[in-house]
Amino acid sequence: MMRADELVESIEALRRGDIEAWIDENLIVPREEGGELFFSAMECARVRLICTLRYELDIEAETLSVVLSLLDQLYQTRQRLLSLTAAVAAQDKSVQASVLAAIMRGAASDE
Amino acid sequence: MKEDMKDPYETLGIARSASEKDIKEAFKRLARTCHPDLHPGDKTAEEKFKAISTANDLLKDKETRRRFDAGEIDASGAERPRGQFYRDFAEGAAYGSHAAQDGFASNEELEEFLARAFAGGAQRPRRPHRARGQDVNYVLRVGFLDVVNGGEHTITLPGGKMLQVKIPEGAEDRQMLRLEGQGMPGFGGGPAGDAYVELYAEPDSYFRRKDDNIHVEVPITLREAVLGARIEVPTISGAVTMTIPAGSNTGKTLRLREKGVRNPKTGQRGHQLITLKVVLPTGDEPELAAFLKAWQPNSPDDPRKEMLK
Numbered sequence: 001m002m003r004a005d006e007l008v009e010s011i012e013a014l015r016r017g018d019i020e021a022w023i024d025e026n027l028i029v030p031r032e033e034g035g036e037l038f039f040s041a042m043e044c045a046r047v048r049l050i051c052t053l054r055y056e057l058d059i060e061a062e063t064l065s066v067v068l069s070l071l072d073q074l075y076q077t078r079q080r081l082l083s084l085t086a087a088v089a090a091q092d093k094s095v096q097a098s099v100l101a102a103i104m105r106g107a108a109s110d111e
Numbered sequence: 112m113k114e115d116m117k118d119p120y121e122t123l124g125i126a127r128s129a130s131e132k133d134i135k136e137a138f139k140r141l142a143r144t145c146h147p148d149l150h151p152g153d154k155t156a157e158e159k160f161k162a163i164s165t166a167n168d169l170l171k172d173k174e175t176r177r178r179f180d181a182g183e184i185d186a187s188g189a190e191r192p193r194g195q196f197y198r199d200f201a202e203g204a205a206y207g208s209h210a211a212q213d214g215f216a217s218n219e220e221l222e223e224f225l226a227r228a229f230a231g232g233a234q235r236p237r238r239p240h241r242a243r244g245q246d247v248n249y250v251l252r253v254g255f256l257d258v259v260n261g262g263e264h265t266i267t268l269p270g271g272k273m274l275q276v277k278i279p280e281g282a283e284d285r286q287m288l289r290l291e292g293q294g295m296p297g298f299g300g301g302p303a304g305d306a307y308v309e310l311y312a313e314p315d316s317y318f319r320r321k322d323d324n325i326h327v328e329v330p331i332t333l334r335e336a337v338l339g340a341r342i343e344v345p346t347i348s349g350a351v352t353m354t355i356p357a358g359s360n361t362g363k364t365l366r367l368r369e370k371g372v373r374n375p376k377t378g379q380r381g382h383q384l385i386t387l388k389v390v391l392p393t394g395d396e397p398e399l400a401a402f403l404k405a406w407q408p409n410s411p412d413d414p415r416k417e418m419l420k
Contacts (some may be wrong), residue, residue, distance in 0.1 A: 002327050042200035045195050049196070050198070052146065058375070075198070078201075082225075085221045085224050088224070089220065093285075094287070096224075098250075
């Protein structure tokens with residue numbers, strides 16, 4: 001857990017005003033306790049990512065929410081895909097082979 | 112300069128005379144292609160991004176760039192710890208729980224499975240490179256005897272290519288055979304993938320397999336049952352003659368030693384287990400009927416006595 005001022009201290013490009021703005025846009029959701037904001041390790045990593053997008057890759061402030069929403073969807077989809085993959089990988093070899101074969105047939109008919 | 116520290120100008124692909132704007136542009140361009148959070152499936156992204164970040168950190172600061180150019184510091188001077196990436200968390204939960212629940216060593220196994228399924232389509236390399244060909248999967252339906260006895264089969268693939276499949280003796284239903292190098296051709300001189308052939312054994316009308324043993328029900332006539340006989344019975348490797356002892360009832364099991372399936376590991380054959388089934392003559396047998404009418408059994412047991420107690 002990190003307080004907002006510690007976070008601002010730890011990331012060179014980050015300004016205090018960014019945090020308020022990103023909370024308003026619902027890009028980050030820190031925990032609030034006694035009027036103080038607390039960031040989990042995951043939330044800190046998310047703030048670092050937003051800083052990279054905004055200040056190193058020069059993504060416009062208005063475009064940030066679009067990019068993040070797409071990224072969030074990408075991660076959610078990957079999580080589901082990995083869950084599905086884990087479920088398939090836990091099946092018998094014959095079931096795995098059938099699933100793989102079906103995927104390949106699908107991929108082949110797409111081309 | 113440390114050997115693994117590459118020249119930061121080279122890392123960013125810029126000239127030593129590059130302006131501040133050039134440096135920023137070069138970093139931006141490279142960061143888009145390898146930021147780990149923007150390339151969650153690419154295991155090499157983190158390494159690449161660290162390298163360009165270190166180079167960028169060193170060169171974007173006028174003072175450290177001047178000192179590096181003057182030879183006062185080396186490229187490692189700009190290295191600074193970076194926090195964890197967002198992707199480590201965004202997928203950490205999914206990976207962690209699966210690793211624990213399903214006994215996977217790592218997410219690599221899952222990524223590998225995905226790569227096999229989609230042949231790495233999600234991260235198609237931009238430049239041609241040497242890569243192993245894709246593995247392919249086929250299903251081969253064969254008769255029961257072809258699976259237990261083994262043999263050669265040919266699969267004709269959609270493209271007209273023929274694939275020779277050698278089924279080992281003692282193979283099993285749903286067994287996966289790997290044919291090395293019979294998959295899709297490799298790229299850029301890489302080796303071909305493997306073909307995986309899954310066997311589906313069609314059930315046999317008479318033989319049933321249980322591990323290495325073969326079970327079969329053999330009908331016998333009333334005369335053979337009462338008097339005993341030498342009869343011919345089928346086995347998976349051809350008919351053999353065996354003795355039915357006198358007084359063999361329906362349900363009696365006889366064993367033919369080592370007439371079962373050869374175990375591919377031990378080389379030992381299982382047994383064939385024969386269950387007898389007494390069948391009555393199908394046509395009219397007035398003599399038999401007349402005999403039975405007059406017949407007084409020595410042991411007049413009621414076979415249903417136990418059921419009706």
